[in-house]
Amino acid sequence: xxxxxxxxxxxHAVGHQLDADQLxxxxxxxxxxxxxxxxxxHGNGLGAxxxxxxxxxxxxxxxxxxxxxxxxxxxxxxxMAPGWGTSENLTAAVHLGADVVRIAAHCTEADxxxxxxATARNIGAEAQGVLLMSHxxxxxxxxxxxxxxVKYGAQAVGIMDSAGHYLPxxxxxxxxxIIEAVDVPVIFHGHNNLGLAVANSLAAVEAGASVIDATAxxxxxGAGNTQLEALVAVLDRxxxxxxxxxxxxxxxxxVAADHLMKAPPSIDSIAVAGGxxxxxxxxxxxxxxxxxxxxxxxxDLFLALGKRQVVAGQEDLIGDVARQLKAGSR
Amino acid sequence: xxxxxxxxxxxHAVGHQLDADQLxxxxxxxxxxxxxxxxxxHGNGLGAxxxxxxxxxxxxxxxxxxxxxxxxxxxxxxxMAPGWGTSENLTAAVHLGADVVRIAAHCTEADxxxxxxATARNIGAEAQGVLLMSHxxxxxxxxxxxxxxVKYGAQAVGIMDSAGHYLPxxxxxxxxxIIEAVDVPVIFHGHNNLGLAVANSLAAVEAGASVIDATAxxxxxGAGNTQLEALVAVLDRxxxxxxxxxxxxxxxxxVAADHLMKAPPSIDSIAVAGGxxxxxxxxxxxxxxxxxxxxxxxxDLFLALGKRQVVAGQEDLIGDVARQLKAGSR
Numbered sequence: 001x002x003x004x005x006x007x008x009x010x011x012h013a014v015g016h017q018l019d020a021d022q023l024x025x026x027x028x029x030x031x032x033x034x035x036x037x038x039x040x041x042h043g044n045g046l047g048a049x050x051x052x053x054x055x056x057x058x059x060x061x062x063x064x065x066x067x068x069x070x071x072x073x074x075x076x077x078x079x080m081a082p083g084w085g086t087s088e089n090l091t092a093a094v095h096l097g098a099d100v101v102r103i104a105a106h107c108t109e110a111d112x113x114x115x116x117x118a119t120a121r122n123i124g125a126e127a128q129g130v131l132l133m134s135h136x137x138x139x140x141x142x143x144x145x146x147x148x149x150v151k152y153g154a155q156a157v158g159i160m161d162s163a164g165h166y167l168p169x170x171x172x173x174x175x176x177x178i179i180e181a182v183d184v185p186v187i188f189h190g191h192n193n194l195g196l197a198v199a200n201s202l203a204a205v206e207a208g209a210s211v212i213d214a215t216a217x218x219x220x221x222g223a224g225n226t227q228l229e230a231l232v233a234v235l236d237r238x239x240x241x242x243x244x245x246x247x248x249x250x251x252x253x254x255v256a257a258d259h260l261m262k263a264p265p266s267i268d269s270i271a272v273a274g275g276x277x278x279x280x281x282x283x284x285x286x287x288x289x290x291x292x293x294x295x296x297x298x299x300d301l302f303l304a305l306g307k308r309q310v311v312a313g314q315e316d317l318i319g320d321v322a323r324q325l326k327a328g329s330r
Numbered sequence: 331x332x333x334x335x336x337x338x339x340x341x342h343a344v345g346h347q348l349d350a351d352q353l354x355x356x357x358x359x360x361x362x363x364x365x366x367x368x369x370x371x372h373g374n375g376l377g378a379x380x381x382x383x384x385x386x387x388x389x390x391x392x393x394x395x396x397x398x399x400x401x402x403x404x405x406x407x408x409x410m411a412p413g414w415g416t417s418e419n420l421t422a423a424v425h426l427g428a429d430v431v432r433i434a435a436h437c438t439e440a441d442x443x444x445x446x447x448a449t450a451r452n453i454g455a456e457a458q459g460v461l462l463m464s465h466x467x468x469x470x471x472x473x474x475x476x477x478x479x480v481k482y483g484a485q486a487v488g489i490m491d492s493a494g495h496y497l498p499x500x501x502x503x504x505x506x507x508i509i510e511a512v513d514v515p516v517i518f519h520g521h522n523n524l525g526l527a528v529a530n531s532l533a534a535v536e537a538g539a540s541v542i543d544a545t546a547x548x549x550x551x552g553a554g555n556t557q558l559e560a561l562v563a564v565l566d567r568x569x570x571x572x573x574x575x576x577x578x579x580x581x582x583x584x585v586a587a588d589h590l591m592k593a594p595p596s597i598d599s600i601a602v603a604g605g606x607x608x609x610x611x612x613x614x615x616x617x618x619x620x621x622x623x624x625x626x627x628x629x630d631l632f633l634a635l636g637k638r639q640v641v642a643g644q645e646d647l648i649g650d651v652a653r654q655l656k657a658g659s660r
Binding site: 167168192193194195196197198199202217218226227229230231233234236237238246247250251253254257263264266267268269272273275276299300 | 568584598605
C-alpha cells in the first residue's frame, strides 16, 4: 500500500509555500490514480508552521479542507511530530476529515507518541507511528520502539530513513526485525541521498513491509523521497499490485512537475555527504550558512556533524562544530 | 574499478555541444579525484558526429587532445559502435592517446566487434567489449556473446542497460551468467529510468562485476547514468575500495553540475515508460514528435514500441506504430 506525502514532505522543497490551487491540482490527480492515502500539511506536520521552522502559506485548516474536497476515493493523511504539533491540532485535523494520522518520534523516543496515538484512536482515525532518523538505532531497538507504539494503539508502525543513509541490506535487516516484533503493517519511508530510495523501498517490500511512502517525482526534503511513479512501475514488474494505475500516476507526476516544483529534486554533493554522514537534510541551509560564516567547507562540516550524531532540534550545534573545524584546521 | 563516461554519455544530454573548456574542467577534476578511466567523445562514440545523429561541437581529434592534456594519472577511454565508427577512427583515437577502447554491439551481434577488438589489441590499446540494450537477450545469450568478444581479444566484457529496464535481481542473474562464461573483468553500465541505477550497479559489484560505469551527477542520456559520486559513497560504505577520493569526486561532480549541464538529469514520465517498456532513451525526441504529429499519447506510444521490441536504428518504425495506435483508438 502506497502512502503519498507529496503535499507534505514536498513542502520542504518549496519553503512550505504551496497554494490551494496547487494542493487541489495534485490531490485530484492522485485521487484519479487511485493513490490510497494522500498526506498533506506543513513539511514538519500539523502545528509546525512558525517563524523559526518556516511559515506555511496556508494554515492547516485551509490545506486540509482543500485536499479533502478533492479526494473522492483516496484517504487523507496528516503527519504530526509531538513538540511541533499537539493533540488539539490532531483532533482538529480529524474533524476536518483526516482519515490516517501519522505520529512521528525520534527513533529512540517512541514514548512521546503514546498520548497522541490514543487520541487518534479515540476520535476514530487510523493511527500510525513512525520513527525518524531510524539509522541511528539498532534493528532490535527499532523493533522494540515499534512494539511500544503498537501497544499505544498504532495500527501500522515503521521507520523513516530521514537522512537517506540506508543501503538495501540495512533496510531488509530492520524491516525483518520489526516484522518479528509486531503484528500490524510495517511502514518504510525513504530518502534519495545515495540514489537508493526506490531500491530501498523495493527491498522493504520484499522484506515484508506493506506501507511504503513515495512522492511524485520524488518531491521532498533534500535529495527527495522515493519516486512514486518509478516505484509503482518497479513493483508492477515484481508482481506486487499497488492498485494504482500506471498511466494515471505518470499523469499525476506530470501535474506535480508542472505545478508544484521549480525543478525535481536532485542529488547534489551536500546531499551525498548528508546521506553518508547520516545527517538530516533539513540541516542543509544552516550548514551552508555556518560554513560560509566560519570559512570552512560545507561538506567537511556535514561529515563532522555526522560524527557528532546530531539530530533535528540541535541546530545550535552547527555553529559550534563549524568553529571547531576552523580551529582544527589552523 | 570505475569507468567514467561523463564526457561521452553526458554529451547526449546537451546535443553533443560540450566545448574544450568544459571538457578540460571536468577531466582535470576527475583526474584529481583519481578516476581510473575518463571516457570522452560524441554520445554515440567515435565517428558518429553527423547531421542525422547530431553534429558534435568539436571533432573527435579536438576532444581527445583536450582531455589527454588534462589527464596525468587517469587513463583516457573512447567508445565506438561499428557502423557509426570505423577502424580508422579507432586507430586515430589510439594515436591521440586513448588508452582504453570500448567496442559496442547490439546484445545479440557481438560478431561485429571482432575486427575492431583485434585492431585495438594490435595497436596496443586496452580493448573492451560491451553489449547494448542487453535486457533484450537472456542471461545465457549474453554470456555466450561476451565469451565471443573475449575470443576476439576483449580484455573486459559486459553489458549496458541502455533502456534503464533492469531490477537488481536481473542484473545479478546476468552478471553471474557472464562471470561463469569468461575469465576477464566484467563490465556493467546502468541507466536510471526506474531510479535503480545506483542499486543495480551495487548489485553488479556484489555479483562480481569489476568495471562499473558511472557519471558525475548521473549526466547522460535520458534519465541519466549511475551517479558516480553516490556510487563511490555507497561502495565505500560496503567496503569496496574504488581508489577514488570522496571529497575530490564530490568536487568533480560540482564542476560537472556548474559547467556541463543546465540541470542534472531527472526521471520524467517518459523516462519511466521507456524503462518499463525497455525502449532506448534516444527515442524520446522522435517519439514526442510522432505522438504530436499523429495526436496520440507519447507514453502509450513508448509502451507500444516496447511491445514491438524496437531497437536503435529502427526510428522509422516510430511513425508506423504511432499511426497504428491512432487507427486502433478510433
